[in-house]
Amino acid sequence: MKNIWVLAQRELKGYFASSIAYIVLAMFAVIFGYFFYSATAIFVDYSMRSMMQRGMAPPVNLNDFIIRPLLMNVSVIVLFLMPMITMRLFAEEKRSGTIELLMTSPLRDIEIILGKWLAAMLLYLCLLGISALNILVLFLHGRPDWRALLVGYLGLLLLGAAFLGLGSFVSTLTKNQIVAASLTFGVFLMLWVLDWVTSYSTTTLGKVVAYLSITTHFEPFAKGVLELKDAIYYLSVIFLGIFLTARSMESLRWRA
Amino acid sequence: MIKVEGLTKRYDRTTAVDHISFEVQKGQIVGFLGPNGAGKTTTMRVLTCFLPPTEGKASVAGYDVQEHPLDVKRHIGYLPESPPLYPEMEVDEYLAFTGRIKGVSSGGIRRRVDDVTERCALGDVRKKLISKLSRGYRQRVGLAQALIHNPDVLILDEPTAGLDPKQIIETRKLIHDLSGEHTIILSTHILPEVSTTCQLVIIINQGKLEAIDTPENLTARLQGHETIFVEVEGPADQVAARLQGLAGVTRVTRKDGQAGRNSWEIETAKDHNIRSLLAHAVVTSGWGLHELRPVGLSLEEIFLKLTTSDKAAEAAAEKQASGGTS
Numbered sequence: 312m313k314n315i316w317v318l319a320q321r322e323l324k325g326y327f328a329s330s331i332a333y334i335v336l337a338m339f340a341v342i343f344g345y346f347f348y349s350a351t352a353i354f355v356d357y358s359m360r361s362m363m364q365r366g367m368a369p370p371v372n373l374n375d376f377i378i379r380p381l382l383m384n385v386s387v388i389v390l391f392l393m394p395m396i397t398m399r400l401f402a403e404e405k406r407s408g409t410i411e412l413l414m415t416s417p418l419r420d421i422e423i424i425l426g427k428w429l430a431a432m433l434l435y436l437c438l439l440g441i442s443a444l445n446i447l448v449l450f451l452h453g454r455p456d457w458r459a460l461l462v463g464y465l466g467l468l469l470l471g472a473a474f475l476g477l478g479s480f481v482s483t484l485t486k487n488q489i490v491a492a493s494l495t496f497g498v499f500l501m502l503w504v505l506d507w508v509t510s511y512s513t514t515t516l517g518k519v520v521a522y523l524s525i526t527t528h529f530e531p532f533a534k535g536v537l538e539l540k541d542a543i544y545y546l547s548v549i550f551l552g553i554f555l556t557a558r559s560m561e562s563l564r565w566r567a
Numbered sequence: 568m569i570k571v572e573g574l575t576k577r578y579d580r581t582t583a584v585d586h587i588s589f590e591v592q593k594g595q596i597v598g599f600l601g602p603n604g605a606g607k608t609t610t611m612r613v614l615t616c617f618l619p620p621t622e623g624k625a626s627v628a629g630y631d632v633q634e635h636p637l638d639v640k641r642h643i644g645y646l647p648e649s650p651p652l653y654p655e656m657e658v659d660e661y662l663a664f665t666g667r668i669k670g671v672s673s674g675g676i677r678r679r680v681d682d683v684t685e686r687c688a689l690g691d692v693r694k695k696l697i698s699k700l701s702r703g704y705r706q707r708v709g710l711a712q713a714l715i716h717n718p719d720v721l722i723l724d725e726p727t728a729g730l731d732p733k734q735i736i737e738t739r740k741l742i743h744d745l746s747g748e749h750t751i752i753l754s755t756h757i758l759p760e761v762s763t764t765c766q767l768v769i770i771i772n773q774g775k776l777e778a779i780d781t782p783e784n785l786t787a788r789l790q791g792h793e794t795i796f797v798e799v800e801g802p803a804d805q806v807a808a809r810l811q812g813l814a815g816v817t818r819v820t821r822k823d824g825q826a827g828r829n830s831w832e833i834e835t836a837k838d839h840n841i842r843s844l845l846a847h848a849v850v851t852s853g854w855g856l857h858e859l860r861p862v863g864l865s866l867e868e869i870f871l872k873l874t875t876s877d878k879a880a881e882a883a884a885e886k887q888a889s890g891g892t893s
Contacts, residue, residue, distance in 0.1 A: 317667045321653070328655030412651035412712070415615040416668045417640040564619055 314418055318426025319433065325399070326434050335395050335434070339388060340441050346384045347445040350377045373455035374535065378446065382463045382533040385442055386470055386526055389435075390499045393471070396434055397478025398492035400427045401560075405486035410563075420560045424553060428475055435471045439464065459535025466532020469545035473525065474499060476552020483559040499525070568593045568720060568750045569614065573623035576609050583609040585774040586623065591767070593719075596746045598761030598768045598782075599754035606774040607754040608648060611722050614752070615645045628719050641670055644718035644749075648725050650709025654698035658689055658708055661697060662715055669716040683711040687741065703734040710741070721745065723753040727760065739764050795861055796822070797845065798830040801854030807831065809848055815841045828857060 326332035354376050404410040413423050443464070449455050481495045506524035508517045521527065525548070528541040569591040576584040584606040591597050599607045612618040613625055616636040624631060630638040653661055662680045671679050684693055687707040692700060697708060706726065713721055726742065727735045742751060742764055755761060761768045762782040770777040770785075778785065799806050803821075810819050810833060818834040835841050842859060849856045 314668060317664065321656075321664050325653065325655060407651070407653075408647060408649050409651040409653060411617060411645075411647045412665065413668070415617050415640055415643070415645045416665070417637045417670055418668055419637070564617065 314422045315426045315429060318413075318418075318423060319429040322400075322427050322430030323433055325403075326396075326430065329399070331395060331399065332434055332437075335392050336438060336441060339392055339438050342388055343381075343385065343442050343445060346381060346388075347442075350381055351449075373449055373453045374459050377449065378455060378460055378463065379533045379535075381442075381446070382467065383529070385439075385467060386529050386533075387503075389438070389467070389471060389474065390503055390526075391496075392438070393435075393474040393478055393499060394492040394495035396431050397475055397482050397495055398488045399482070400431065400479045401482040401556075402485050402488045402491040405483075405563075406488075414564070420557055421553075424479065424556050424560065428479055428553065428556075431475045431479070432472060435475065436468075439467055439471070456535065462535045462537050463533050465537070466529050466541075469532075469542065469549070470525065470529050473545045473548035473552065476549045476556070477502075478552075480552050480555040480559060483556055483563070502526075568595075569625075569627050569752065571610075571614075571623070571625045574610065574613060574620050574625055575622035576606075576613060576618065577621045582774050584613070584620075584771075587771065587774075587776045588623075589769055589776065589779055591750060591752065593750055594747055595767055596742065596751045596753070596765045598765035599752060599771065600756070600758070600761050600768055601754075601771040602756055604773075605756075605771045607756075607771065608724055610771070611645070611724050611752065611754060614639075615643055615722055616640055617645075641716070642719045644713030644716065644721045646709045646713040646721075646723045646726060648728065650705050650712070652697045652705060652708060652712075654696070656697055657694055658684070658697060658700070659693045661708065662711055665712045666715040671716050679715055679717070683714045686714065686744075687711040688737070703730055706730060706734070706738065707741075710738075714745070719750060721749045721751045721753075723751065725755055726753055727755065727757075793835050793861060795833045795835065795842065795845070795859065796830065797833060797849070797856070798828050798858035799849055799854050799856055800828060801849075801852065803829045805852075806849075806854060809852060810845070813841060813844060813848060815844075830858070 323332075354373075357376070401410070404413065446460065450457075477498060478495045481498060482491045484494070485491050502523070502525040504524070506521045506527045509521045511517075512520075522544075528544045531538045531541055569589075571590070572588050574584055574587045575582065587606075587610060599610070601607050609618065613620050613632060614627060616632050616639050619633060624633075626632065627639045628642040630642070632639050653664075656664065659680060662683060663676050666676045666679050667673065684690055687710050689704070689707055689711060692704055697705065700708065706729075710723070710726065713723070723742070727738050730738060739760070742753065745751060746766075753764070765782060767779065768782050768785055769779050797810070806829060807819055807821065810816060810831060815835045816833055817836060820832045820834075822830040822832055833841075833845070842861075846856060846859060
């Protein structure tokens with residue numbers, strides 16, 4: 312446990328020292344800020360018009376009009392930014408040779424993996440924190456349902472953890488960060504669009520493939536609905552990612 | 568302290584290390600000598616549990632590298648060929664980090680960092696970023712990292728590679744000072760390095776162990792003598808006596824020959840080229856001379872390779888330097 316925390320601290324420091332952390336956080340802040348502003352602007356415009364015109368239904372609530380679409384947007388932005396967070400995890404250590412230090416120190420492979428995953432998770436939490444700062448503004452002027460919001464954030468947390476697990480696996484495959492990032496991005500993108508099959512296929516295979524899609528499982532969370540099957544999906548992906556990373560690290564010893 | 572038995576490491580097609588066995592006692596400094604690609608780094612990586620052996624056993628401080636890797640790692644300080652540094656960290660911070668992952672308690676870490684920075688003469692760069700350090704300082708930080716948990720065994724892969732002559736001398740002195748309390752294995756492809764620092768030399772070439780001896784004995788074996796193998800058909804005791812009587816022969820040893828033939832290994836002083844004298848003596852005595860060849864050349868060849876490759880590299884570097892100025 313202690314080792315995991317020591318490794319996570321170093322990794323986190325690496326994120327900030329290499330300025331990757333600042334870039335990712337700043338990009339997210341700008342993009343999310345824009346989305347947030349647009350969503351609220353549309354909402355305000357809609358409410359103004361509904362007040363002036365008769366026959367138009369008043370807006371239902373903040374959750375449906377702003378928070379849900381925003382959280383869906385976050386899941387997509389995260390998909391684009393995540394490769395930047397995971398690309399360096401192992402690739403950089405392999406390139407600089409510091410992996411030799413870690414692997415010849417009295418550490419278990421799983422401690423190394425969890426340490427890195429935890430650091431990436433903490434950076435991701437900072438990123439979610441930025442989005443939360445925006446959304447909290449809504450509480451100043453309205454009364455959104457905080458429980459639904461909480462479920463939404465739980466979903467984002469699980470989604471991010473799953474992305475990070477898979478991303479760290481890809482990062483063990485190469486010593487080139489660009490290669491790691493491109494591969495990770497490809498995998499994530501594929502996982503995102505897998506559910507398109509539902510629009511033309513109704514076979515069992517089609518359903519299975521659609522089930523694998525990583526973002527469809529997020530929709531209920533965004534609505535504020537906590538469904539066990541979706542939570543289990545994410546937990547399995549997290550486990551799979553960490554398991555594959557561990558296997559890949561083990562094979563490093565045999566291949567090196 | 569270190570025991571290696573029949574260690575073999577194969578990669579896809581190549582055999583990097585081929586059935587190497589040796590033992591190192593506590594407190595010894597051992598030099599691994601061999602040309603580039605001889606299998607030095609691979610052997611060290613097996614000892615540090617970075618790579619698993621394909622065959623054979625290796626143990627450090629009584630722990631087997633495959634069965635108890637965590638215990639082995641706790642007893643080893645390892646400096647890879649290029650020091651494993653995080654450029655974005657300060658020296659102090661880096662050493663504290665390496666100490667903690669190697670199991671130094673958080674209470675003792677301050678003292679350990681003070682100790683190793685003093686030993687490795689890093690006092691004036693402790694607060695500097697590693698990325699700003701010169702090559703010599705980086706090497707010393709790498710060494711400090713290997714020492715941080717006060718390990719019983721130090722494994723140093725080419726600790727002086729790429730340093731300037733002054734730094735090389737300092738590093739050698741440091742390694743020498745560390746002996747006694749630590750058992751040290753260092754690898755090098757430079758011949759004089761082992762003779763100045765090591766008590767035991769292990770020569771490996773193309774994955775095979777060629778010799779283990781003290782530097783003095785090795786030098787004597789190589790420079791003092793020449794060994795010649797002869798196979799003679801004739802009465803054994805007479806032949807032996809005749810061979811012994813030749814000028815320049817220092818020792819005659821009987822070897823097991825093939826059925827009905829007798830063979831000897833003859834050691835001579837290097838300056839005497841007695842091969843023609845030998846042949847003449849055998850033939851004039853009316854015996855049959857079946858074979859006559861020098862032995863032990865392989866080791867000499869390796870030494871030659873080592874010394875000449877060093878010289879060749881120096882010459883090439885000089886040529887480049889002079890070419891650059893003209």
